[in-house]
Amino acid sequence: QKEVEQNSGPLSVPEGAIASLNCTYSDRGSQSFFWYRQYSGKSPELIMSIYSNGDKEDGRFTAQLNKASQYVSLLIRDSQPSDSPTYLCASKGRDDKIIFGKGTRLHILP
Amino acid sequence: KAGVTQTPRYLIKTRGQQVTLSCSPISGHRSVSWYQQTPGQGLQFLFEYFSETQRNKGNFPGRFSGRQFSNSRSEMNVSTLELGDSALYLCASSQIAGGPLNTGELFFGEGSRLTVL
Numbered sequence: 001q002k003e004v005e006q007n008s009g010p011l012s013v014p015e016g017a018i019a020s021l022n023c024t025y026s027d028r029g030s031q032s033f034f035w036y037r038q039y040s041g042k043s044p045e046l047i048m049s050i051y052s053n054g055d056k057e058d059g060r061f062t063a064q065l066n067k068a069s070q071y072v073s074l075l076i077r078d079s080q081p082s083d084s085p086t087y088l089c090a091s092k093g094r095d096d097k098i099i100f101g102k103g104t105r106l107h108i109l110p
Numbered sequence: 111k112a113g114v115t116q117t118p119r120y121l122i123k124t125r126g127q128q129v130t131l132s133c134s135p136i137s138g139h140r141s142v143s144w145y146q147q148t149p150g151q152g153l154q155f156l157f158e159y160f161s162e163t164q165r166n167k168g169n170f171p172g173r174f175s176g177r178q179f180s181n182s183r184s185e186m187n188v189s190t191l192e193l194g195d196s197a198l199y200l201c202a203s204s205q206i207a208g209g210p211l212n213t214g215e216l217f218f219g220e221g222s223r224l225t226v227l
Contacts, residue, residue, distance in 0.1 A: 102152030
């Protein structure tokens with residue numbers, strides 16, 4: 001059973017600090033990785049995708065991928081109260097199935 | 111550009127009944143995936159359709175089925191409803207399915223919230 005694992009949280013981070021969200025995946029054949037955020041009562045929306053080892057930066061967000069360790073992370077700099085939805089990590093395997101983790105709730109402390 | 115549209119948004123059924131949910135993808139998107147979301151299990155993959163063919167299937171019983179029409183619109187059906195089928199059912203579309211050009215990025219609809227009594 002291919003799985004994506006995330007800490008459910010909530011992860012509490014002071015406003016203005018860096019939030020670090022982590023994810024591990026079991027399928028070594030996974031090629032693409034995604035971070036979605038989901039506000040309560042809303043549908044998930046894509047914020048970052050990463051396909052190769054290393055870091056990818058987009059504004060206040062940095063995604064990090066380490067395929068050898070089967071590890072994906074998302075850093076959010078200068079955390080704001082609006083950054084407090086649930087963050088979902090997802091991977092796409094060679095079978096093209098996109099599998100999601102259960103999500104990490106982020107709580108930004110004012 | 112209109113987003114992914116799901117109908118109905120909310121519905122209540124009783125055990126043993128069946129339900130059909132509809133999804134219209136973003137114009138030009140040919141791949142439609144369905145997910146079930148519950149608080150305990152998170153987002154679980156149901157199936158994916160492309161060009162009217164089921165490309166992938168998750169680990170759900172045969173009571174869960176789907177289809178895709180020539181205009182890329184998709185429906186999913188759940189027969190003999192059980193209490194545990196209460197969930198948010200999300201449809202997501204993407205431009206293409208499979209191959210090196212497929213980035214895997216999904217665009218989700220607002221979901222259909224099913225309550226089984």
